[in-house]
Amino acid sequence: MKSVSASRVLAYLLSALAAIFILFPFWITLSNSLMTEAESAAYPPKLWPTGLHLDNFSGVLASIPIARFILNSFVVSSVITIGCLITSCMAAYAFAFLRFPGKKIIFALFLSTMMIPWEVAVIPNYLTVRSWGWLDSYAGLTVPFLATAFGVFLMRQFFLQLPKELMEAARIDGCGHIRIFLRLAVPLSMPGLATLGVYSFLNHWNMYLWPLLVTSSEKMRTVQIGVSMLQFSEMTAWNLVMAGLVLVLLPSLIMLALGLGRLVGGLTAGALKG
Amino acid sequence: MENRIENMEKAAPVPLQQEQGAIRGSEPARAANLGRFREAALAAVFIAPALLLFGIFLFYPLVQSVYLSLHSTNPRGQVANFVGLTNFRNLFNSPGFPNSLIVTLKFILLTVPASLALALAFAAVCRSRIRGMRIFRFVFALPIAVSVSTGSIMWMILFHPTLGTLNYFLGKIGLAPVQWLTDPNMALLSISLMTVWMNIGFLFILLLGGMQGIPEEIYESAKIDGSGPLRTFWRLTLPLVSPTLFFASVTSVIGAFQAFGQINILTKGGPVNSTNVLVFKLYEDAFVNFRFGVGSAQALVLFAIVLLITVLQFVFAERKVHYQ
Numbered sequence: 001m002k003s004v005s006a007s008r009v010l011a012y013l014l015s016a017l018a019a020i021f022i023l024f025p026f027w028i029t030l031s032n033s034l035m036t037e038a039e040s041a042a043y044p045p046k047l048w049p050t051g052l053h054l055d056n057f058s059g060v061l062a063s064i065p066i067a068r069f070i071l072n073s074f075v076v077s078s079v080i081t082i083g084c085l086i087t088s089c090m091a092a093y094a095f096a097f098l099r100f101p102g103k104k105i106i107f108a109l110f111l112s113t114m115m116i117p118w119e120v121a122v123i124p125n126y127l128t129v130r131s132w133g134w135l136d137s138y139a140g141l142t143v144p145f146l147a148t149a150f151g152v153f154l155m156r157q158f159f160l161q162l163p164k165e166l167m168e169a170a171r172i173d174g175c176g177h178i179r180i181f182l183r184l185a186v187p188l189s190m191p192g193l194a195t196l197g198v199y200s201f202l203n204h205w206n207m208y209l210w211p212l213l214v215t216s217s218e219k220m221r222t223v224q225i226g227v228s229m230l231q232f233s234e235m236t237a238w239n240l241v242m243a244g245l246v247l248v249l250l251p252s253l254i255m256l257a258l259g260l261g262r263l264v265g266g267l268t269a270g271a272l273k274g
Numbered sequence: 275m276e277n278r279i280e281n282m283e284k285a286a287p288v289p290l291q292q293e294q295g296a297i298r299g300s301e302p303a304r305a306a307n308l309g310r311f312r313e314a315a316l317a318a319v320f321i322a323p324a325l326l327l328f329g330i331f332l333f334y335p336l337v338q339s340v341y342l343s344l345h346s347t348n349p350r351g352q353v354a355n356f357v358g359l360t361n362f363r364n365l366f367n368s369p370g371f372p373n374s375l376i377v378t379l380k381f382i383l384l385t386v387p388a389s390l391a392l393a394l395a396f397a398a399v400c401r402s403r404i405r406g407m408r409i410f411r412f413v414f415a416l417p418i419a420v421s422v423s424t425g426s427i428m429w430m431i432l433f434h435p436t437l438g439t440l441n442y443f444l445g446k447i448g449l450a451p452v453q454w455l456t457d458p459n460m461a462l463l464s465i466s467l468m469t470v471w472m473n474i475g476f477l478f479i480l481l482l483g484g485m486q487g488i489p490e491e492i493y494e495s496a497k498i499d500g501s502g503p504l505r506t507f508w509r510l511t512l513p514l515v516s517p518t519l520f521f522a523s524v525t526s527v528i529g530a531f532q533a534f535g536q537i538n539i540l541t542k543g544g545p546v547n548s549t550n551v552l553v554f555k556l557y558e559d560a561f562v563n564f565r566f567g568v569g570s571a572q573a574l575v576l577f578a579i580v581l582l583i584t585v586l587q588f589v590f591a592e593r594k595v596h597y598q
Contacts, residue, residue, distance in 0.1 A: 007503045011399050012406075018396055019413045022474065025428045026416065028439060032431065045442050087327065090320040099310065100317035106325070113332050115584055119532050119553050120577040121335035123342065123560050123569050127351060128330070147327035177316055206421030208535040209553075213561060228423040228539050238431055245424055252419035260415055260479075268483030268518055 029249075032242035033057075040239040056243035060230075066244055068219060069226035070251065073205055076222060079142045081200040085193055088151030093181050095152070096159035097167070113149045119209070126213050140214045141222070145204060151196050154266075158192030159185055195266030198259030205252055223248050336577070342570035349564045361571040371572065373547055374555045377462065381551055382530040384466035385473065389526060392470065393477035394519065398507055400478075401485040411482070418475030422535030429468040430540060458548040461541050465549055468536055473529070477522050484518025485511060524587050528580055552576055 027047075032040045033056055034049040060066060094100070095107055125144055134140030162185060170180050186193070211222040221229075227248050230241045256263075343361050345353045365371040396414045400407050420428070432440050433454035441451040454464040488511065496506050512519075534553040537543060543550035543558065552572065560569025 008404060011402065011404055011503075014395075015399050015407075015410045018392070018399075019410060022413055022416055022471070024439075025425075025432060025471065028432060029428050041437065043436055044445075045437050045439050047439065087324045091324040094317040094320035098313050098317040098320070100314035103317075106321065110324070110328070113328050115581055116332050116336065117528060117532055117576065117580050119534070119556065120339065120573045120580075121332055122556075123566055123573060124335035124338035125331055126561070127338075127566070128335075130351075144327070144331040147324040149328075152324060177313070202418060206424075208422050208538075209557070212538075224421050224423040224535075227427065228535075230427065238437065241427065242431070245427060248424055249420065252421070253416070256415060256419040257412070260412060263415070263418075263479050263483075264411075265483040265486055267480055268487065 029242050029245050032238055033246045035239045037237050037239050040237070040242070053239070056239050057247065060240045060244040060247065063240065064226065064230065064244070065218060066223070066226060066247055069221055069223040070248070072220060073223040074251070075138060076141045076207075076211075077201050077204045079138065080145045080204045081197050083142070083146035084148055084151050084200045085197060087147040088155045088196060089181075089186055089189075089193075091147075091152045092155035092159055093177075093185055096156050097180075097185075098177065110149050110152055122209065122213070129214055135214050136217050136220045138220075141211060141220075144210070145207075148200070151200065154196050155189065155192055158189040162188055191262065191266065194259065194262045198255060198262055199267060202252060202255060205255075339570040339573050339577075342567050343574055345567050347564070347566040351564055351566050353567075357567070361567050362575075365568070365571055365575065370547070370550070370555065371575075374550050374552050377547070377549060378531060378533075378551045380462060381466060381469075381533060381549075382527060384463065385469045385530050386523065386526045388466075389470045389473035389477055390519070390523060393474050393481050393522070394512075394515075396474065396478050397481040397485055398511055400482055401511070402503070414478045415475050417472050418479060420472060420475070422472065423539060425468065425472045426536045426539035429464075429471075429536075433464055433468075433540070455541055456545055458545045461545055461549050465536055465540060468540070469530075469533065472536075473526065477526065480522050481515060481518055484515045487518075488514045520587075524584060527583055527587070531576065531580055 031047060031049050034052050034054070035046065035056075036050075036053055039046055039050060091110070095103065095110075129135060129140045129144070132140075134143070166184065166188075167180065170184055175183070206224060207222070208224050208228075211225050215221050215225060227244060230244050342353070344356060344358060346355055346357045346361075348354045393414075396410075400411045400414065417425070432438050435441060435451060435453060435456075438454070440454065444451060452460055455461050492510060492514075493506065496510055501509070532553055533551050534557060537549050537551055537554045538557070541549045543554050553576070556569050556572045556576070559565050559572065
């Protein structure tokens with residue numbers, strides 16, 4: 001019993017140390033966002049703000065169109081997430097329940113897309129999107145990402161786990177595939193949809209290289225590009241930069257708090273059993 | 275089958291009925307054919323959107339990359355003339371590209387093992403049902419919510435030579451300040467530190483999910499057998515989570531090959547190219563200097579390396595992985 005409590009104390013201690021390593025950058029960001037400009041530029045650096053200078057947030061909102069950036073990112077991530085859920089569910093249903101010629105080959109083709117790093121395709125994709133006149137548009141930011149092999153595998157996995165009897169009963173009752181798909185398979189796979197949704201949203205909210213390439217005007221800029229330009233605009237006022245970061249972090253953190261339960265286990269399922 | 279034989283027997287005396295039977299027999303067959311055709315058509319409709327997108331934005335670019343890599347391009351990005359393998363030859367003959375390969379390799383060695391080890395340790399601690407672990411679980415997952423650009427700027431202030439808290443703490447314990455991002459011997463290490471911090475969120479979530487898939491009874495019987503926490507970890511958790519760990523290591527290596535944002539924001543490949551990883555070099559060649567041919571050649575080399583590593587990892591590591 002004694003050794004159990006000793007190992008428990010050790011576990012707490014190590015966790016606390018690890019938590020400090022993870023949390024420290026967050027803390028510095030948050031505390032600087034609440035400092036005055038003089039405080040954030042002071043030497044030695046201050047770890048605590050003296051007061052809550054909430055006007056940093058209104059300051060950053062006034063100096064750069066961060067609300068517009070957040071809106072852009074929100075539109076882009078939402079469109080990609082919804083599109084991804086639709087294309088993934090449809091393809092996954094076909095691979096899970098429909099018989100058709102060439103199924104194995106097409107499935108292998110889907111699998112092989114996981115081997116192509118996106119960076120390899122970035123030059124031709126840039127040229128394609130430019131030739132279509134999609135630079136600086138929502139279409140250019142979203143359409144290339146509307147399907148992922150990962151999503152197809154994850155959803156297929158969830159579909160295959162649905163009780164067979166249920167599907168057969170529906171078939172005997174004369175339900176066609178489209179009805180089974182819409183009324184049975186998709187609603188019963190909500191946990192899978194939630195996992196894929198949270199993952200896809202976070203991933204595309206955080207996209208960097210592609211928006212950097214295809215957007216040039218301020219009104220189409222996503223939050224990640226906007227944020228990385230914070231420090232180059234005028235002189236660097238760290239308190240304002242950090243206030244901007246806090247505003248940008250907030251939606252992702254809320255998303256994580258709501259969706260963490262779904263991500264744990266859900267991602268592993270898609271990764272291994274696909 | 276039996277039904278049909280019965281039918282035939284009954285029908286035998288009267289030929290006309292037999293004919294009817296034959297017609298009746300082929301109708302379900304035709305219906306089945308039609309059904310199968312409709313099923314295949316539906317499958318085609320269901321698969322088409324994803325397949326079309328993969329075709330346009332993944333498969334076609336691969337082919338186009340090969341084409342571009344064999345040509346030189348003008349500054350507008352249009353193909354000028356066929357140059358054969360010159361782009362590839364120039365890549366390996368100039369110092370820039372081999373340097374990028376080495377920097378990328380170092381970056382992988384600095385980030386992947388550390389990220390995996392830390393995430394594994396954090397997950398092992400969080401798996402145990404100790405009170406308060408839900409809070410730690412959220413904390414360890416936090417970096418997944420941080421984008422590469424946000425994370426880079428968060429660390430930029432930590433790395434700041436005078437305002438940064440890292441140098442402040444070093445000073446407190448009597449050490450000289452470090453030029454985190456401007457010292458050529460330090461910059462890659464600093465970028466790696468920040469990258470490990472960023473990687474932990476996703477890897478932690480992935481590995482914790484893998485550990486939660488291990489049945490609780492196995493742990494209980496290990497406990498009854500008197501196995502301590504460390505022994506349980508090495509003998510039980512690690513082998514059973516190895517499929518997830520394997521997947522995590524493959525994705526981490528590929529992810530490290532794709533590193534770009536933190537380098538673009540924090541160091542721009544410098545100082546003296548000490549952080550000039552492959553994708554950053556590709557970006558500079560293609561989108562700063564508009565040499566799409568050279569850029570495509572690099573993209574293809576990157577693709578070949580990633581493919582090779584994936585295959586190697588599958589061949590070698592998969593044998594050692596324990597699947598239940």
